[in-house]
Amino acid sequence: MPVSTHHYSNEDITVLWQPALCKHSGICFKGLAPVFDHGRKPWIDMSQSTTPVIVEQVKKCPSGALSFC
Numbered sequence: 001m002p003v004s005t006h007h008y009s010n011e012d013i014t015v016l017w018q019p020a021l022c023k024h025s026g027i028c029f030k031g032l033a034p035v036f037d038h039g040r041k042p043w044i045d046m047s048q049s050t051t052p053v054i055v056e057q058v059k060k061c062p063s064g065a066l067s068f069c
């Protein structure tokens, strides 16, 4: 079964989010609330921080729901 993936890009990278893998741990929005805001649509806003900061937060996702390329 294909896994749905959402894409969020800035000028450097694309963050991928696979909702089926998300454990709703809150680590992303507690760690970097301006970018990861589950009350906003789209909930990831890449303009709210820098690429290195976003990358470090994505790496902390415990489930693998967040990744980047």
Ligand code: SF4
Binding pocket: 021, 022, 023, 024, 025, 026, 027, 028, 029, 060, 061, 062, 063, 064, 065, 066
């Ligand atoms: S850190 Fe990963 S698993 Fe946790 S809420 Fe964010 S996307 Fe979901």
